[in-house]
Amino acid sequence: MALPNLFRSSNKRKARPAPPEPAQKMRLALPDMFQQAANPSQASDLPRFSASAADQPHRRDDRFGAARMKLRNAYTPSQPVFDRRMFAGRLNVLKAAIRSIEDQRLHLVIYGERGIGKTSLLHMLTAAAREARYIVVYSSCGAASNFDETFRAVAADIPLLFHSDYSPTTEEAETGTSLASLLPTRKVLPRQFGDLCTKLTGTRVLIVLDEFDRAESLEFRRDLAELIKILSDRSVRVQLVIAGVAADLAELVEHIPSVRRNILAIPVPLMSAEEIGELVTNGERTAGITITPTARDHVVAISVGSPYIASLLCHHAALDAIDDQRLDVMPADVASALEQALGELATRISKTTMGQVKRLVNESGTELLSLIASASLAGSGEFDSALLDAKAGTPTRAARCKSIVAELAAQQILIHERDDGFGKRYAFIEDAVPTYLWFLAARQTFREDDVAPQRVRVR
Template sequence: MAGWNPFKRKAPTKAARAETQAQPSIVKPLIREAHRRANDAGGLPRFNTTASDQMSGRGGDRFSAVRAKLRHAFTPSQPVADRRLFAGRDDVLKTVIRAIEDQRLHVVLYGERGIGKTSLLHVLSQAANEARYIVVYTSCGANSNFDETFRAAAAEIPLLFHSGFSPTAAETEKGSTLADLLPSEPLSPRKFGDLCAKLTGTRVLIILDEFDRAESGSFRRDVAELIKNLSDRLGRVQLVLAGVAADLTELVEHIPSIRRNIFALRVPKMSEGEVMQIVANGEREADLKFDSQAGAFVVEVARGSPYIANLICHHAGHAALDQGRATVSPVDVASAVDRAILEFQGRIPTPAQTQVRRLFDQGRQDALAMSARAALAADGVFDGRDIETANEITARKAQDAIEVLVGERLLRPVQGEDVNQRYAFVEEGLPTLIWMMWAQRNLNREAPPAAPARTATAVS
């Protein structure tokens, strides 16, 4: 094999072929693969689309166009911004719009990570824009502070809508905004509220997404005070806050003073129909078909999470295309689950993973699967009753499952005032990982998986 160059696009010479034929049979497949790569433009993976989202024109297969569309059709790492891809949530959206429009309330949307809060906010913003609202969207960060956040918001509101300036005033004509009226000292909720009270002829929605990320207590307090201030003065500015939280008080402190002024909504899990709509929207966008069993698998595995649904559909679509098929079948969903598990593993500390894997390997996965199911249904924190209902099992079996996992240090008790002791997995990502691992092992690659309660015999 002297002089072999994997980057050269040349067919092997006669002498090289003779040499290949003379090799012992175990080496032959390796040499064949080496030649295949040598003839394959270097064989290294390439990007299929250019930075401007055009097909790169080389290295593509007959499904390159479908692949490109697939990327847009299922976006597990991004919120949905395109209305055509936004599935379900009609009731949530309708309720929020009514609260804003009819009751003139401020809105707080809360819920678990990946449940679809930001996507909902995007669609709500579009609806508000259509109704000529001025919409200011801000994503909060650890260092968010009142002055910066609301100065930036004021800069989006034209002076034209300030009752003290006529539309023909010089300031209005040169495109000034409310920010131009702000004092140089740090902005207070009262000052910003005063300014908002002078607005006329428009309505403003100020959206503060990822509100849970803001670490400053004074920022949260000032926002609560602003809500109170705006409500008392029938202002034309309404706030929409969104963030990860199991309940409202976890997200918004000082809630007693503003409870009457806000409409709070926990973004629920998606129904099976809504998850199916994610699949159907993606099929339409990507020119790809999910056979009915593959669709049923996605619904079963997603358990109401739009994030998991997008992730599995994305991987399953690519798995089908890799096999030269434009129809996704259950086997592709199974391989998507394998890939998702690999991804989740990277996000969870190794000791907890090892523990879980050991229980699976020992065939003691029922306690894990049943508790994971309850955790996923209850946004992470659950009690024995939740395990009972999620799995349709007896109280005794649910209690056994808890004891096994507390003993294994995979569940921890959560302090609270509830009558029943509540628990959470020691790592946030564990319920999803466990559920995927359960699906991976129980997923008959030809038929939809049976629920753990139905397959569970006894909790080991």
């Protein structure tokens, strides 16, 4: 079947302008092999880097080269947002976090799915805290994280001059020594770190532990729970902010039911359509490009509230437009971005699972599967029959979705089931699968409809 215009036009790339001639001297002085390397124009069919390592486009008058460079800071799907100007929405979450730190002196647990924007939010929170002169220590956990290493590093970032036993004029304080110098050489225990914290004066410290779900050690969790308990029992000037995916954090709080009232758990929800719109606009402004209203509608609809997906689509779509020597991003570019995103997602899904996905799509089509996927996306990974009802729209479709889910879960194909006493809850076994299924359905709608935006809608 021939593809509609939408897909064909996105593949049509104009030839790039020829790169400048290399210096004659170079050509004479180097043997053949090196001449080839020094002269990219001789291999002009091969893809080239578009800018030098010093971030300069190859030609000063190359406005597309310049736009491409600006685009790198505009949509950063593989990196959290560091720049305030690129941070969209989330005002309520940020406000709630700041208030609970400042007015209630609580420890925070910030949770949500991968890609929902936790790290970006933490960057904004830590910037605001630094502005208020908090000492902020940010640490990203890894599989092997343990209490000793993590909190020794934290102590190394807190100057000794804030310890009540060391006035700012003492030699140790003046030489820039840190709290780490007071820790024992043996493994640091929560009590020892907690004791040090009680001695802090004249400042406040925010310890941010991001990606906490990656830490595998149970002992680390137990130690951290104990530290929160110690800090909460005494009035100290140190607060913890722990971020990660939900299940692991619930487990953390389970270790210390007695301190639940000292911890506030803040979920990071999906973004509203307006917030995604703001993300798109921020990027347009930074990159100096325009995303047409229809293309923007597609991005908002396909991303279903995920800043990661919106950022990924805008990034690929804008690159596509620039490759095509345009500064306006059109629906065709979004369609092509979707293709690239599908390709990228596919590499993150195991071979066995991909086989199961393909078989299922062949058997059942994408419509019901995409409804199930959208329930999973809306539920931050987990969904139940109520969420399926809400997404399916009609009782017949809901019943068909539920029967597919029950059957897959029973056979442990793609979906697993758990019952926490409040009814059955489901989740896709591999977390890239719901997005992949959702994208497949969006592509289908693009193809059927030749880009009528109202057909690709948030369900």
